[in-house]
Amino acid sequence: MYVLNTWYVAAWSNEVDRKPVKRVICEQPLVLFRTQNGTPVALADRCAHRAFPLSAGRTIGDSIECGYHGFTYGEDGMCTKVPAQSTIPERAKVRKYPLVEKDGWIWAWMGDAAAADPADVPDTHWMNDPEWATVTHSVPFACRAELIHDNLLDLTHESFLHKTTVGDDYIYEHGITVEVEGSVVSVDRLMPSVEAPPLYADTMNARGLFDRFHCTEFFVPNLHVLHSGITGEGKPRAEGYLIKVLNGITPIDAHNSWYYYAFSRNFAVDDAQATEDLRVGLETVLREDAEALEAQEIGMQSRPAGEFDVLIAQDGGVAKARRILSTLIKREQAAVADRSAAGARA
Ligand code: FES
Ligand SMILES: [Fe+2]
Numbered sequence: 384m385y386v387l388n389t390w391y392v393a394a395w396s397n398e399v400d401r402k403p404v405k406r407v408i409c410e411q412p413l414v415l416f417r418t419q420n421g422t423p424v425a426l427a428d429r430c431a432h433r434a435f436p437l438s439a440g441r442t443i444g445d446s447i448e449c450g451y452h453g454f455t456y457g458e459d460g461m462c463t464k465v466p467a468q469s470t471i472p473e474r475a476k477v478r479k480y481p482l483v484e485k486d487g488w489i490w491a492w493m494g495d496a497a498a499a500d501p502a503d504v505p506d507t508h509w510m511n512d513p514e515w516a517t518v519t520h521s522v523p524f525a526c527r528a529e530l531i532h533d534n535l536l537d538l539t540h541e542s543f544l545h546k547t548t549v550g551d552d553y554i555y556e557h558g559i560t561v562e563v564e565g566s567v568v569s570v571d572r573l574m575p576s577v578e579a580p581p582l583y584a585d586t587m588n589a590r591g592l593f594d595r596f597h598c599t600e601f602f603v604p605n606l607h608v609l610h611s612g613i614t615g616e617g618k619p620r621a622e623g624y625l626i627k628v629l630n631g632i633t634p635i636d637a638h639n640s641w642y643y644y645a646f647s648r649n650f651a652v653d654d655a656q657a658t659e660d661l662r663v664g665l666e667t668v669l670r671e672d673a674e675a676l677e678a679q680e681i682g683m684q685s686r687p688a689g690e691f692d693v694l695i696a697q698d699g700g701v702a703k704a705r706r707i708l709s710t711l712i713k714r715e716q717a718a719v720a721d722r723s724a725a726g727a728r729a
Contacts, residue, residue: 385409385634386604386711387494390504392631392643393482394489395521399423403447405438407635409493413480414438418445423489424458425480431462437477486511487519488631488643494715505606509627509647516652518662520644524673526680528604528634529708531642534672535599535607535630536570536700544675548582548668553595561699566707570700571598579613582664586657587624587650589613596620599700603707606631624650638680644669 393406394415404415405428412428414437426447428436435451442448446463448455454475455464462475481492481499486507492499509515524531534540539555553574562569573596579589593613600608607630614623631643646665651657694702 384637384712385493386708386715388492388498388715389494389605390483390490390492390499391605391633392488392641393425393491393633395519395643396423396484396487396489399489401442403438403440403442405436406491406641408491408641409634410636411493412436412438413491414447415489416442416447418458422458423482423484425482425491426456426458426460427478427480429477430454431475431477432465487645505602505608507606507608507629507645510629510645512647514652515627515647515649516654516658517645517647518658518665519646520642520662520666520669522642522644522669522673523635524640524642524676525638526640526676527638527683528632528640529705530676530679530683531630531632531640531672532601532604532607532704532708533698533701534676535609536568536601536704537697538570538572538597538599539697540675544671545668548664548671549580551577551580553577555697559697559699561703563703563707566603566711568601568603568700568704568707569598570601572596576616582661582668583613583624583626586648586654586661587613589624592616593623594618594620601700601704603704603711605633624648638684642669642673 387409391408393408398404399415400417406413406415413425414428415423415425417423428438430437430449432452432454435449437447437449440448440450445458446455453466454462456477457463460477460479462471465471481496483490483501483504485504487510490504510517541550542552542554557572557574560571575594576592577595579587579593594616595613597609597611609628611628612623612625614620627647629645633641635641
């Protein structure tokens with residue numbers, strides 16, 4: 384169902400403090416908290432004693448105490464105290480998940496801890512760069528993560544779903560270029576000599592015609608970086624008004640996902656009113672997406688077996704990303720099967 388050997392956004396940095404926070408990622412419940420020196424910790428949110436959620440307990444020093452019978456676990460997940468007796472059973476421990484905190488996000492590694500490499504956390508530096516101004520949102524989507532991936536890889540939906548904010552007919556009228564490098568799929572669309580999208584035109588003070596572009600870079604399976612903007616007709620993209628939309632997509636379960644969203648811009652950076660207007664406008668865009676994808680999820684669940692999507696040329700990136708996602712999942716499942724077969728032989 385899920386790629387586990389990857390970094391998923393688990394929370395915004397400012398959501399995690401001393402008070403335990405619960406998150407479910409790929410059907411695995413986690414409790415997040417910070418130690419006294421501010422280091423974030425993620426443990427399985429299930430006490431080894433009788434499965435009470437540790438997130439309903441409290442932190443004491445660098446440890447977390449279960450709120451049911453007081454088993455206490457260190458930041459490594461090992462039980463250090465059982466109040467009702469002096470000995471600690473060997474199996475009294477919970478799983479610890481590797482974390483990386485970077486640019487305002489806390490990323491969790493859900494698979495084999497030995498394979499976790501912090502260098503694999505994607506680049507999101509725009510969120511923390513004074514040359515860029517950032518608006519953020521996080522929204523639970525009542526749909527499977529795959530529908531959000533498809534949504535971001537086929538932006539022709541903007542022409543219909545987001546007519547008043549970022550959409551315009553000219554989007555679906557222009558074709559795409561799809562490239563694949565390793566497990567990164569890029570879908571690029573150039574729209575020459577068009578007006579700026581309604582939501583940005585005022586903020587950019589952009590009147591007249593421009594070359595508009597958007598390139599979705601999907602780091603399968605956890606992050607889409609949308610490089611977007613407008614520039615003068617025939618001018619290089621780098622000279623234009625640039626936007627980086629960071630979309631951290633984290634599966635909760637088969638029918639629910641977390642959508643961590645950051646919109647960074649290199650124009651009107653110190654304009655507080657522009658930031659507020661964009662915050663409100665982008666909230667509308669996300670709500671439109673959330674409602675559409677929830678309806679689509681319901682449609683998917685009622686679809687008869689044997690009935691499949693009808694993909695078109697604009698779905699070139701969707702098709703490539705689905706293939707990569709499926710390969711990554713199969714590869715992980717084969718490795719797990721090999722390990723258990725080797726274990727059974729030993
Ligand atoms: S369930 Fe946690 S101490 Fe009993
Ligand atoms: Fe959308």
